[in-house]
Amino acid sequence: MASAATLIRDGRVRARAVTSSTRSPIFPDVPAVAEAAVKGYSAEVWYGVFSPKGTPPDVVTALHRAIVQALASGAFRDRLAREGVVGVIGSPQDLRAVAEQEAGRWKQVVKDKEIRIE
Structure with missing residues (x-):
């Protein structure tokens, strides 16, 4: 959303759907893919700050x-909101859980679709 928000606002592109699990707060009229086409679909962007293993607690x-x-x-916060980014701040343990969940999810997609690097 962050990379497209300005283009959408300026009318240079038309948003057909968002890939998050719910509609974007800055474009509430744009449906989520899950409600418009593919039930259960969600491909959300997330960011995290990681440290090397063994970093002291x-x-x-x-x-x-x-x-x-x-x-x-x-x-x-204002900048994030203008760009349609919903900031969620969790604990280091929350980040680990998200990273592990996402890695497992995309690993399964690669396996199911027999994706290979050549």
């Missing part, structure tokens, strides 16, 4: 606090 905690503080700034 106190360092992970300090980084997490700094990231939460930065993401809480009004200017940053």
